[in-house]
Amino acid sequence: MKSSLSSLVHPVEVSHFFKTFKNNEPFVVHHDKDSLKELFDLPFLNSLETLINSWPFPIQAHLPDVRDEVSSIDTTAKDAQKLFDNGMGLLFNEAQRISPVLIHWLEDMRKSLGLSAMTYGRSLIYATPDGKGTAPHFDQNINFVLQIQGIKKWKLAPNHSVLNPMTRHTLGQEVDAELMSYLEAPMPSEMPCDALSIELRPGSFLFVPRGHWHSTEAEGDALALNFTFTAPTWIDLLNAAMRARLAQIPEWRETAMVGNEKRFQYLLAGLGEELPHWQADDILEMIESDDMA
Ligand SMILES: [Fe+2]
Known part of the structure; x- marks a missing residue:
């Protein structure tokens, strides 16, 4: 058709x-x-x-x-x-x-x-x-x-x-x-x-x-x-994936306290180590899973 x-x-x-x-x-x-x-x-x-x-x-x-x-x-x-x-x-x-x-x-x-x-x-x-x-x-x-x-x-x-x-x-x-x-x-x-x-x-x-x-x-x-x-941009897809991933980590779910840069810097450092291992196809598969239905 x-x-x-x-x-x-x-x-x-x-x-x-x-x-x-x-x-x-x-x-x-x-x-x-x-x-x-x-x-x-x-x-x-x-x-x-x-x-x-x-x-x-x-x-x-x-x-x-x-x-x-x-x-x-x-x-x-x-x-x-x-x-x-x-x-x-x-x-x-x-x-x-x-x-x-x-x-x-x-x-x-x-x-x-x-x-x-x-x-x-x-x-x-x-x-x-x-x-x-x-x-x-x-x-x-x-x-x-x-x-x-x-x-x-x-x-x-x-x-x-x-x-x-x-x-x-x-x-x-x-x-x-x-x-x-x-x-x-x-x-x-x-x-x-x-x-x-x-x-x-x-x-x-x-x-x-x-x-x-x-x-x-x-x-x-x-x-x-x-x-x-x-349509979402790459920024939007990354935002969605980032939120889904970081929501799994209790420390990232903490209330952000203005003035506690040290804590934020520590979390950013952890993210910096993890980010290079992210795979575009894994992110897309997660976000587009609706289409598989
Ligand atoms: Fe228009």
Whole structure:
């Protein structure tokens, strides 16, 4: 049976897609409306009205000031249509909560992509009114977009300021302190001039690489389904393994007393002796054991 990923990148071979995925380059294919039926036939994707009426959770409405999801309010299904009609974009977060089909696609994609079992995968549905969209920004996650209705114009550009960011950032906003600590070059003041323009229409599928600058604008009211993966870095895997290992040692479970550097230094020395014997495959096997089930 075809994997979810191969259906999404069709007619391109998955092996070819992986070249762009590994190079962190955007990828787009346009499907006709008869493919990906399992997704297009999801009843709640039939129209914004149906989606609003079948949504049991709060809906995030994006305030028009900075055209960014950092500036949003939670609203109810009752008010969402009114806000949309007044030019506010809507975000239906974690749509897999209402759809076993989306749970399956997320899990299947995660495994095909080779992402850790620790990955936070979710499905988001964006409803964007005509002429609205998002300001230039980059995300720390890996994102896949399937355009369901309307046209969405995307601009995408490589990020020359930071490689492998661990937080999202919107152009012109304050830079997060940790992100600032590993910036390789100053942030640009506007969307980089080498930005690529891509027009998504119903059936278009886009891979947005982690950290890539992007901005969007809808032409006509638009609805898009996203598969978004916040995958752990090597730092996160080491943190998880370290905690699991050190939790077995009573001395490491002691309350940390500020001023007792001697004790901490003694523990660090013991860790220094042990660390060279750690094996990457043992750690991965422990962390990914969920996948063996
Ligand atoms: Fe984004």
